[in-house]
Every structure is written in C-alpha cells, then in structure tokens.
Amino acid sequence: MPEPIPFSEPPWLCGHPSPYYNESHIEWQRYCRQFITENLTQYAMQWENEGQVPEDKYSKFAKANMLIPNLPAPLPKQALEAVGITTIGPLRVEDFDGIHQAIYVSEIIRSGLNGPASSLCTGIAYGTPPLLKFADKALQQRVVSDILSGKKRICIAISEPDAGSDVANIQTTAKKSADGRDYIVNGSKKWITNGIWSNYASMCVRTGGSGANGLSVLLVPLKDQKGVSMRRIPVSGQKCAGTTFIELVVILSHHLDRSLISLPRLDDVEVPVENLVGQEGMGMKYIMTNFNHERLTIAVKVTTQARVALATAFEYCMKREAFGAPLMNQPVVRHRLAKAGAQLEAQWAWVESFVYQMGRLSKEVSDAKLGGLTALAKAQAGIVLNECSQCAQLLFGGNGYTMTGQGELIEKISREVAGARIPGGSEDVMLDLSVRQLYKNYQRATSKASL
Template sequence: MGFSSKAVIPFSEPPWLLGLPSPYYNESHHAFQPRCREFIQKHLLDNALEWDREEFIPEHVFESFAKANMLLPSFGAPLPVEWLRKLDIHDILGVRVEDWDYIHTAIYCDEMARSGLAGPGASLTTGMSFGVPPIYKFGSREVQEKFLPELLTGKKRTCIAITEPGAGSDVANIQTTAVKTKDGKHYIVNGSKKWITNGIWSDYSTMAVRTGGPGPSGLSMLVVPLKGYPGVNMRRLKVGGQITGGTTFIDLEDVKVPVENLIGQEGMGMKYVMQNFNHERLTISIGGTRQARVALSTAFEYVMKREAFSKTLIEQPVVRHRLAKAGAELESLQAWVDSFVYQMTKLTKTEADLELGGLTALVKAKAGMVFDECARCSILLFGGNGYTKSGMGELAERIYREVPGMRIPGGSEDVMLDLAIRQLVKNYQNKTKALERPKGSSKL
C-alpha cells in the first residue's frame, strides 16, 4: 500500500491507512479493511447518528450482520473454527476463519466505531464479544451443543451479565444466588443485574452467580434464559451515552434454570469472568481510540473553516496548541494499541493472560483518558455549537457524552490503574522467586 494521494483531515485515520509503513499489517489485513469498511458503512454507519437520536437500532441491522457473518469478528481471535465449520461458515468477507487473527479483530472494532459513537456498534456485538466466548472456552460439549449453533449464527441473542446494583468492578462481591433444587435438576436464581448491555433484546445471558459461600471461590457462570422467561423482568436504563446499546436492569425472582446450563465447574466463575475481561478491555481500547480520532478530526475540520476575529480558528496559536496536545496523546495511544494487538497474534492464550493481563487494564484506562482529552478538545473548539444537541456540533456533543461509558464499564478507571500495577508487581515477584537459588544448594 502506497502513500494516500487523497487530502485527508489530520488525525482522521491511523497512520497505516494513510499508507505509512507498518510492520503489523499484512496483505490479508490490507485486503480485509476496505471490504469491512464498505459493509459497515452501508449497513450501520450511514444511519448511525439518526438511529442514535432515535435511541434504537432496527432489528434488520442485526439480521444483516448475522447473515454476512459480520457478528463473528467481535468474538475475538482465534475464532471457534471447529464450530464454524460445522455450521458451514468458512470465511468472513473473504478471510478464511482459520486465518483470522487479532489484527483482523482490531480492524473490525476500529471500523465499527468510525461513527464516533459506541452505542450503534455495541447494540450488535456485545453478546458475541463477551457472552458467547465463555460458553465456547469453558462450557462442556453438551452446553456448547445446546447454545452455540443459534448464537454463532445470530438466530438467538445473548449478553454478559456480571454487574449488579451493589457490585460492579468488585466482581467477588456478587450477590445473585443460584441454589440447586432438592432433586439436583435445576438452579433457582434470585437477584438483580444492572447496566447490562443488550440485555433487553437477549434470549440468554451468560451470568455470574453465587453457587457457594462468600468471595471469589463461591462464584460460577450459568446460561440463564431471559426474554419472556418465567421470573425474569427486564427494563431499559437511560444512560448518558451509548443509549442504543440497550442498557438493561434485570430482576430475577425464582428463575428455574436447568443444571445443564452450568458453564464449566462450580466455583470457577471468577476465573472465567476475569479471562473474559481481557478481551473486553482490549476491544474497548481499540474502539475508544477510533472514537477519540473522530472527535479530534471533526474539530480539526471545523476550525479550518470557522472564522473568528477576522481569521479562521486554525490561525489562532491557542487552537493549534490544543490540537497538538490532544493529537500527540492520540497517536501515542494508537502506537501502543497497535503493538498490543500485534503481541496478541504472537502469544498463546496462557502467555497473553499472564504477560498482558495487567497491561490490558492499563491500556483500557489510558484509552479512556485520551478519549476524554480528545472529546474535550473537540467540544471546546466547537464552542457553543459543541454544547448544542443539533446542528454542526451535534456529533461533538454526542461523543463527549460517550466518554464516561468508556472510563467506567469494563472495569472502572481507578480500579484498572490499581489492577495493572498489582499484576505487574505480582509477575515480577513470581519471576524473581523463580530465579532464587534453593536453600542448601551449592549451585551457582
């Protein structure tokens, strides 16, 4: 790919899409990206802002993505190749499912966020991204046979339900209970789940429940039926941004769930949840980087046209200074995210969880900070237009409302910062201990 001859608004595209050299992207990635962009533009982004105003994405959009296998990229990499072949799914827009890597996933996440809004994309992908992987990775063959065929093909929808009114980032404090019946055939689930993206539309939920005593060892994961199921009541929550994502409050009262719906083993839920978080946090970082790019480039375009004090805003040093500070943060983040994603293609799942677990939390936190900086820069440069919910500054205003939705869900920012350092210290101490000479040994 050569340099772009087209005049492109500064900061509007990552360097590799401008034709600048990159060691990460191969021919398959370069071929997939324009096909991915064309599909998402036509089926989602052309109407994303309008649908965001209406606070609802039409059902036919989900169906179009499912039919084209374009929900599957959000699953992550590697894809569940064995299952996809069984379902006669062999490629995604020309990329063979066995050749799919995390860079393909990153391209998809980047393109899905190119409206600058997280809600439209999240309305389609959250279930596949975070609800389906635990079933595939940790579920028994029977659980997989029961749920994966309809979920992977988009015939049924699911969500991930962890957060509760009294337990968000503090996963170990989850209170929703799942108690076995005397005959051992069912769990009776009671409790509440809050801020559950896609919940209102979901047939099932991959849910964290308490099957044992207090603390992390008492947690398990269970596939709980939702839509229209006895004892389940759901209502949409109106949140500040990402309104089209279908944020939901779920109330569970004596919900009868077959024991066969248990994912993996009882008491292992904390492990399953935490491993799932790594994928969630990285994809949030990728999408947030693109949202920051949309915010900053939209402001850049505006200040080159808008006049004040007999000159365009871009001629004002203070405006250039503000753009420069935000732009430096953005491109630094992009470089980190790109290298991070590349590392995911070279490490095994075990290696990535060990070496990148804490850093995934850190890159998610940093992406939220950079998004905040770029969104604030945008809204300030738009001035009064950026404070207005219509007109030329509407997108900047909407993007600014999206910032908390990146800094809080998937692990609140302050928790992520602390988690990152604790994990890095733990890894260092474990490696240092492994190098210590055993007591009584004469070996050098």
C-alpha cells in the same frame, strides 16, 4: 482517494510503513469500511437519536457473517463450520487473526457513536466466549449454533446494583434444588448491554461462599421466559445500546409443564444444572480471562472514537473563522490540537502493539503477562477520549454544547466519555489492578530466580 483530514485515519492507512499489517489486513479493512458504512455508519446518528437500531440490522450483519469478527481470534472454526460459516467477506475463518479483529472493531465505530455499534456487537462479543472456551459439548451443541448464526442473541451479565468492577462481591446466588436438578437463582443484574434483546445471558453467580472462589458462570435464559423481568435503563450516552436492568423474580424450570404454570412472584429463578458453564467455583477465572478480550476491544474502540472527535475538531478549525481568520491560525488552537493528538497517536501505537503481542502469545501466557497492562490500556483509552472530547468541544464552542447542528456529533461523544471510563472495569480500579498485577508478576519472577 482524497487526502485524509489529519488524525482521521491511523498511520498505516495514511501510507506510513507498519510491521503489523499485510495484504490480507488491507483487503479486510476495505471490505469492512464498505460494508459497515453501507449498513451502519451512515445511519448511526439517526439511530442514536431514535434510541434504537432497527431489528433487521442484526439479522443483516448475521447473514453476512459480520457478527463473527466480534469473537476473539483464533475463531472457533469447528463451531462455525457446523453452521456453514467458512468465510467472512474475503477471509477464510482460519486466517482471521487479532489484527483483523482490531480493524473490524475500529471500523464499526467510525461514526464516532458507540451506541449503534454496541447494539449489534457487545452481547455476542462478550457473552459467547465463555461458552466457547469453558462450556461442555452438550451445552455448546444446544445453544452455540443459534448464537453464531444470529438466530438467538446473548449478553454477558456481571454487574449488579451493588457490584460493578468489584466482581468478587457479586451477590446474585445460585443454589442447588433439593433434587439436584436445578440451580435456584436469586438476584438482579444492572447495566447489562444488549440484555433487553437477549435470549440468554452468560451470568456470573454465587454458587459457594463469599469471595472470588464462590463464583460460577451459568447460562441463564432471558427473553420471553416466565420469571425474568427486564427493562431498559436510561443512560446519558449510547442510547441505542440497550442498557438493561434484569430481575430474576419467578421460578423457571426445564420441566415444560411447570414452566407454563402461572406461579406466584418469588425471588427465585430455576435454571437446569446442565446450564453450568465449566466447573463450579471457577467463575472468577472465566470472567477475568474474558475481561482481557473485552478490555482490549474497548481500548481499540474508544481510541478510534477519540480519533473521530479530534479529526472532526481539526476539520472544523480549518473552516470556522473567528477574529477575521480561520481558527487554525490561532496558536492556542494548534497547541490544544497538538496535545490531544500526541496522546491519541501514542495510545493507538500502544494498542496496536498489544494486538500484535496477543497474537504471538498463547492465551495462558498472554493472560499472565498482559492482563494488568491490558487493564491499563483500557483505562488510558478512556483518559485519551476525555482529552480529545474536551478538546473538540472547547474548539467547537457553543456548537459543541448544542444537541443539533454542526456540533451534534461532538456533543454526543462528550456524553459517551463516562461510558468508556466505567464499563469493562472502572478507570481507577483498572489503574490499581494494573500495578498490582505487574507487582505480583515481578515478585513471582524474582522469587523463582532466587531459588
């Protein structure tokens, strides 16, 4: 194996001792590197320029069971066995842990581009867990097998035109019909990754009054359904991730004869009550629990993207000459690389520790103790990406500002920084959330100690 470019690999892959990784993780990383390079990484730039990942790639990942690692560990063994999935590459399903997942997430963005990876992964990663954790058996049996096998696609639909990180302010409503058989859903969702390709959305809606206690989660049918209008939203980065605007504009129903009738445009969508995920009024809890998984995977992915940017800049500075010598001979260049590199490696070590801790704590304890810190790690990942991207773009000079040629990757990464700092909880909101939760936990602990 050739000597890696500095900063291009995490320390454990450079031969540095680590307490986190065992032989199973090493074998899994090799498998992921080979499969993902062959089926995604080498084509990522082409697909991002075209704005679309070929449709058959999702099926290819599904047939290899390589969509499953997007789910949080431990994997749903019983649900996977129901569709004939007992292994993923060299791993048995029951042996898959959080470190295996972090390796997968890191490997899938080694191209440095989030769009192709998000095109394949985001929907199943964040739309499926609410069903696996909170939906009743009847709803799970109806839809989960098709999602896990890749026959159907799903997304998570939370953000709205007027409610992004402020989840408690969601305005999309779901009210019971007169006969009590359906929820009448009225509203819209915006910035929904993978929405345009999805058969279903795990959708946060308002079934009660104002505030967090009025929220619930519904499984809403999307693709090829009368009454649901979806269109792609042009965004500055991640062009092939399928960012979508969803409008719920005509009645849908579980009554087949009614669903085939051409109806006038209404501001309603009718969804069977059986599509309620868990209990009414518990939507905020379900979403927040899901957010911890989402934010940690974002932190892994974004920190890896920062690694790609910085390593690409390091390599460029070794070969690019200016003033009669390689750029690397300039102290100011080395200083800039060092500052970004220190942030990168500190962030990576922090993220690794989170992955380890979450694998050793119960979900309930993890959510309570690490929820705020996970939000902070997600926010910091975006800050580190911004530092590494700016460093790379400045060192590439004009090439880093050019959409083709030597600096094409760096120019594209620079346009994805906002996509790391906003989705999954906007940076300033995450910073505030982290301190509020830490403060709340401290108050709770000290009040109990004083009793």
